[in-house]
Amino acid sequence: MSAIGKPRTGTIVLIHGLWMTPRSWEQWSDRYTASGHRVLAPAWPGLEREVEELRRDPSSIAGVGLGEIANHYERTIRGLDEPPIIMGHSFGGALVQILLARGLGVAGVAIDSAPVRGVLPVPLSTLRSAWPVLGNPANKNKAVGLTPRQFHYASTNTLSHEESQAVYDRYHVPGSARVLFQGAFATFNPRAATRVDFRNNSRAPLLFIAGGADHIVPPKVNKANARLYRKSSAITDYHEFPDRSHYTVGQDGWEGVADFALAWAVRNSQARA
Helix, strand or coil: CCCCCCCCCCEEEEECCCCCCHHHHHHHHHHHHHCCCEEECCCCCCCCCCHHHHHHCCHHHCCCCHHHHHHHHHHHHHCCCCCCEEEEECHHHHHHHHHHHCCCCCEEEEECCCCCCCCCCCCHHHHHHHHHHHCCHHHCCCEECCCHHHHHHHCCCCCCHHHHHHHHHHHCCCEEHHHHHHHHCHHHCCCCCCCCCCCCCCCCCEEEEEECCCCCCCHHHHHHHHHHHHHCCCCEEEEEECCCCCCCCCCCCHHHHHHHHHHHHHHHHHHHC
């Protein structure tokens, strides 16, 4: 029995994005646990330490790539006693797509998802958000962070500067630049770590959630990504929350996003079963 007297209703695996750690899921994890779910939020390889430690020494994340990260989550999920709902934010959303393509999970939710190989729109706001890293090829195998100003533009643009600074202080860590380079140049690499089979009819249901005011992954990127799955008979849905930034998992009103994501995932996983 859970802490609120309800039986467990399934396992949820939460996958964080670049420049974050599992701490970014703390509110979602508490909410889902209180609803009776078993919630796991594993860190990317090299990010198993606290935010403050990683800021002091981010060397453990330098050079870590998407293939390594995806394999890490695959091992974790295959080791569970039941297939989980898999939710991911930003590059965590791309990892959800990769893991579902590998036959994992009963449902997947990709929130403000970084695009996988084949998604072509590259809006100016996306380029501006990523340029602090991509603008210097020497960054490729380094751990690179954003300044508070860069973070505010890319992730928390609907928040005040003071609110954004509080989010930055609580959650931001340097990220593996290799992940961003792999995502940005996937179109030119037929063996890209972000390639998936869009025609896979047997994968679990997949929901894309977009924030209407997201700078780093604007809605049209999520829409373009979702459209590629029209080649499959597997369930693919798209839902947009207006006026929400890339930090939709934490800004005011996050509860509505979390509840929508869970309700969709539970409903569609049960329908598929």
